[in-house]
Amino acid sequence: MTTDAPSLNATNGAVLRVAIAYLVVGLGTVAVMGLLGVLMRLDHAGMLLVSPDWFYRIMTLHGSGMITGLLFASFGGLAAVISAEVHLSSRALWIGLVLYLTAMMLVVLAIVFGRFAAGWTVLDPLPYQGKTWTESAGVVAYAGYLVTGLAIVVVCGAMLRGTTAARGGLRRALAWEVLFHPKRPSPDVTHPPVLIATVTAIVGLVMVVVGLVYLVPLFLEAAGLVRHVDALFSKNAVLLFGHTMANLCVYVAAGMVYGTLPRYAHRPWKTTWPVAAAWNAIILLIFFPWSHHLYQDFAQPLGLQILGNLGSFAGGFPSFIVTIVGALALVYGAGLEWSPTSILMLLGIWGWAFGGAGALLDAIVPINQVMHNTMWVAAHFHTYNMVGVAAFAWAYLYHITAELSHARERRLDRWAAWLYGIGAVGMVALLFFEGAHSVPRRYATHDAEWQGYARAAIPFVAMMVIALGWLGGEMLARVGPAWRRTRIGPL
Amino acid sequence: MPSDLVTRWEWHPVLAMGVSVSALGYAAIWWRQEVRSRGELIAWVGGLVAIVIGTSSAIDPLSDERLSIHMVQHELFTFVAAPLLVAGMRPLTLWLLPRLAAPLARWGHALSRPRTAWLIAGGALWAWHWPPAYDYALAHPTVHDVEHTTMLIAYALYWSPLTSFGHAVAALRTDAVRVVYLATGATQSAVLGALLAFSRTPFYEFYVAGPAGADFALRDQQLSGMIMLLSGSVVFVVAAVVTMRGE
């Protein structure tokens, strides 16, 4: 496959359609959740007060909707990227979408009608002991999470089947010939997006097993078959699942970057030894940092705390040294084609590193002592998500809709991409600043002395809303023509 | 009570006759086809069995005592019998269509158009669950029979565009529209289920006035909402798995 090969060929039209559906549904959810986020911050700014009950329900919806929306949008984008060289089952992907929509419906109903507000992290025992919602609302929310897990299984299963079949086995799909025999020239090495799809599919499947380990005892508890679930056990289980899921989003989204940035740099991104090593290492490394969420649970065994610390540091190696440096090396001297796609992807690369720095600082245990559950935490994951995963996903949706609809890019689109970057960076910098002033996270109301932070962010949020409004509108207008184009035949 | 569900049966003559006739009639038509599909026969028979269980087992009298059992009964009609009958209906439609008066055939086609079918099913669901209507049906057996029959037909219409009957039924052609159709249909019963599951007052006078009292009626109502919400999700996911074709 050459660098500039078109996305649509004779066989992948059906997969491109379902992939576009994933991107539109996922990013549409992100957009709506973003507006809910604006509502939350206006409440923090003291400008639009919301009742605590509604605030925490909105907060729960915002978190769960964002994470799953970003994950599924990214899965869709990655599926589209690899579909030109890997046969994927569009039927399986449509079923995955139905599962995702069913899951979302259950969670939304639990929140809207059941008043469920335990936060997207659904940390036991809060979902069953909310006091403002019934245990059955917790059960429905957990059922939604279970169905999300099933959706992930279906999607990851389809990806893994596709990549291993296309590459002639798991070892080749993981580029082990490069990893273990670097000196031997291999003529036909698995391309990075396919490697990444394989890696993330494996992680996704293992991660769902962890999720089941968390959920099954809780369903049994609701059914009265188990009297009590240990708090430390459930905290470890849900955070191993949740951290991995959030982290997975970034890696899946990176797959879109590996597959698309080369098109604008007019240079291939090859599966070199560092790439093969980094992505294979991620299969293990992604499962080590979770305990950094439990640093302040002094009951956690010290060994696991240290694992969380070192595991968090270790995650920086493949991300920065291989992917982020690799992206920069790709565009240096490349004669880069500037477009909203390349701009947003490079902004995402910036954000990944900056968010990573904030995260690694927070992963230092004595620092975490004075940062845990302050806005610093919210700052770092909003950086990863807004100036990272979301940037990558918006970039890809823009790319695929433009390519398929033969739309001409407008100058204003590039300005909008930069505006998004400025707005997002300003917003997250202020969140870090707020966290450094010990403002707690997940508070329905902010004291008067804290309200300034949310207010100062208003111009930056406005920039993001304008930018995404413009770019989103462009993308939405092109989805129809792009969709229809997939039925006609190769580009 | 659980043992009742197995041992207590009451046969309604008209229904028994109707089921027997349709079973035998279908079997005869099925047998005379050039290409027979065992799956379709099993589906049709399965649909009839679901109707029999829903109407003639202890579920029927128990549904007068508990909303949750009544919910199970309705789901037997709408989520089990209706889709199964529709899945097995092809031989019947192929045989019936040429023998049917043209206006009737046109009507059938019009009613089974996706948008119409969707509206009819949603309308039947909400109309019959409206407390005055629901209570009235419970208090008047004939109306109750009409309720069950109309719900069965309404949902049979709902499931039919998901099959591929070609000209007999306006089928949905792509997976994308099937997803939209299923998602929007599932949302109806899910929202109703949620309203019941998270309700804080009992909605149906008939059960409040029953022997077990208002407290029990409320708890049972919440249970029936959970049944609707959770089993409904399963049904729609299964429907997706069965009907997605990969285009």
Added chain:
Amino acid sequence: MKHVNPSGVNPLSVFWVLLGLGVAWTALWGWVLLHAGPGPSYETTAPTVHRVRRVLFVLFLVIFGAVFAVSLRAYPYFQFRSRSLGAPVATVDVQASQWNWTLSQTDVPARVPVEFAVTSQDVNHGFAIYAPDGRLLTQVQAMPGYTNRLLYRFAQPGAYTIRCLEYCGVFHHIMLATLTVR
């Protein structure tokens, strides 16, 4: 009034470190983007990139290793703090519940190690002590079925605020208490 605790970190200093890293990173990133026009081929730059990666790998190992080793001495866990602060002079039993704090005493002595034995009666809460100037000084999770022991030495007398720092339901944000340090 600046509060100094031997095992405390100033979060604002951490922010300046992040900002410094951010500026450096942005400079590098910006420099690459400014040179994204046509230039040397990838084959020409590849050896340099390889060298950069090797250097970064060793640098990360050294830096992260050093940071880990230094941070280990300041771990907030009981066994670490008692080594530097000594045995507790006072013990406060803390029970967290939705949505209030029950403390066995609300007055504690300054300048000596104080132990907080923290547990929850229902869901997870977060026992966090804020200085009068609004800075978070120390925290520990309040877990049902566990008692976590937090050791802390208050450098200055004053009125300190206890906030809940683990989301616990609708009144999480007003689950407050006052601790008087004399």
